[in-house]
Amino acid sequence: MNTTECSITLQEIQPGIQAVQAGPEDKEAVNALMVQAAAWLQNKGSKQWYELLAGEDRHGVTDAIDRGDVFIFKQNDMLAGMVILQQHASDWDKSLWGEDGHEPAVYLHRLAINREFGGKQLGSAILHWAEHGVRFPGKDRVRLDCIASVPALNRLYSGAGFTYKGQTPSGFNLYEKMQPSAD
Numbered sequence: 001m002n003t004t005e006c007s008i009t010l011q012e013i014q015p016g017i018q019a020v021q022a023g024p025e026d027k028e029a030v031n032a033l034m035v036q037a038a039a040w041l042q043n044k045g046s047k048q049w050y051e052l053l054a055g056e057d058r059h060g061v062t063d064a065i066d067r068g069d070v071f072i073f074k075q076n077d078m079l080a081g082m083v084i085l086q087q088h089a090s091d092w093d094k095s096l097w098g099e100d101g102h103e104p105a106v107y108l109h110r111l112a113i114n115r116e117f118g119g120k121q122l123g124s125a126i127l128h129w130a131e132h133g134v135r136f137p138g139k140d141r142v143r144l145d146c147i148a149s150v151p152a153l154n155r156l157y158s159g160a161g162f163t164y165k166g167q168t169p170s171g172f173n174l175y176e177k178m179q180p181s182a183d
Helices: 024-043 061-067 091-097 122-132 151-159
Strands: 012-014 017-021 070-075 078-086 105-113 141-147 163-167 172-178
Touching (some): 012 122, 017 122, 024 061, 024 078, 061 070, 070 122, 122 151, 141 151, 151 172
Parallel strands (some): 105 141
Antiparallel strands (some): 017 070, 070 078, 141 172, 163 172
């Protein structure tokens, strides 16, 4: 049951890679992609997303797909990447950003790239798409968080034009980017 109201205004994010709102038929592929990403991170020495390797998903991606918060990026029938864009702040988001000021924000989580598409700037393309390629009624900014001690992630987000908004006591950096007005 897709309840997220949105309009995809940019279908192709890179040549041959299409943006689509995930549906129930995509759950297995999305979960497999996230496990692949967690294994890759572990191989690089990171414990990020480690719980996925044990079959636990703290972000509830299956439920997020049912809500219409998951967007996938496909080349033909191959899943190239995915991202969660939540219109409502989760308890996690509130713990990082505080209790107020959530109404105009969309929260970006679980950006993952199929390793077959690694090194092709797909992560940057997805961030650009989240800013320019999809619109949510009443929302004018995209917010995200990342582990402060992972320089590559921080470079990705700052390089995509996200504004650093500070670091939480728990060691997460906060970033925000205003969406251009839709004309």
